[in-house]
Amino acid sequence: MNYTLHQLKVFVTIAEHKSITLAADALHLTQPAVSIQLKNFQQQFDIPLTEVVGRQLYITDFGKEIVEASQNILNEVDVINQKLIMFNGQIAGKLKLSVVSTGKYIMPYFLTDFLRDNPGVELKMDVTNKAAVVRSLENNEVDFSLVSIPPERLALDQIPLMDNKLFLVGNNESPLQTKSSHKQKTLESLDLIFREAGSGTRQTVERHIQTENLKISRKLELTSNEAVKQAVLAGLGHSIMPLIGIKNELELSDLKIIPVRGFPLQSTWQLVWMKEKKLSPSAKAFLQYVEEKKESIIKEKFGWISDY
Known part of the structure; x- marks a missing residue:
């Protein structure tokens, strides 16, 4: 056996991501470089470490045992490195x-x-x-x-x-005026774009809807703040969004805050x-x-x- 610590790290990363491409991204290496390291590592074993079914890479049962052993070795190396750094008075x-x-x-x-x-x-x-x-x-x-x-x-x-402020937001073509505050009931007339169930933003918004006894039309449900922002920018509807994620769009006037009584919502x-x-x-x-x-x-x- 003549495997290197680098090969162990590459193999563990491939196992974590179940993909050579994703492992290459995580390791900041090229895909061919990762493939070569896997091939060189595999050549030291008579039993396959991986298998490809369709286009999906899987770790064999034997490979999973090697992953566990490799991770233990890498953890011990980390401990050694940390002890050296800490011996020199630094945090590691x-x-x-x-x-x-x-x-x-x-x-x-x-x-x-x-x-x-x-x-x-x-x-x-x-x-x-x-x-x-x-x-x-x-x-x-x-x-x-x-x-x-x-x-x-x-x-x-x-x-x-820090505080997390949420405002009603529309794109620059929204017909809602911004000079004075709208009533809460205004929300009932809008097609609102929501985050997915369970997100903190969604929980804050739904808690407010329930408290105010509002009947809301859910236009879309998306799984990230960026996706919601792009949908609002495209004119698909309005949304109640965290201020922290829309600074640039507000400064460029691509989005605008629609004032509503009782807003911003806060967490x-x-x-x-x-x-x-x-x-x-x-x-x-x-x-x-x-x-x-x-x-x-x-x-x-x-x-x-x-x-x-």
Whole structure:
């Protein structure tokens, strides 16, 4: 056997993504380079590690055992590297986050300086829907998650980061005027575009609809804030959207806020983690950083929000 750590990492990444193309993207390598590494690794075993059925790549039962062993080896290598960095007085280790899709507009600003000051910290951040974020918390796959409405059924610790304002929004051809506030009942006359069930934005909007006893027409249901934004821009309807994701469109006058009495709707972005979670040194350092720096970050990067 003459396999390398690089080959182990490539094989584990292929197994995680079940695709050479996706593994190449994750590793920042070309597809041919990943294919060659897999071929060289496979040549050291008499039993197949992978198989292709149709166009889908699968890991064989033997391959799954090799994946597990490879991951254990890579984890031990990480421990060695972390010990060396920490011996030199630096923070080291992996920092794993899951972030709901609209959280991608704010989380990078709470990470940039921390990662710059702690080059030994390796970030893995998954931007996904709320259901996947909650699942990653339950399965202990991440250190922290960013949500606007924490799941009540989980025992969580949390730090409030910043307000999340939601406004009724239309494109620049919307016939609704913007000089004075509309009544709540105006919402009943609109074809509204919604996020998918379970998203924090959807929960906030539906809670308001129920409180005001409104009868709403759901024009479309889409699975990301970007998809909703593009639908509104195209003139398919109006939507109640987080302000954080439409700054550029407002500045360019491609979208406009329709004033409605009782708006904006508000929730709060929360950094959450499981109460029983044993935080790593890198996770503890990040938590301390957020607690110390959040106010200055919000003032510097998100001061524009107070204008709305």
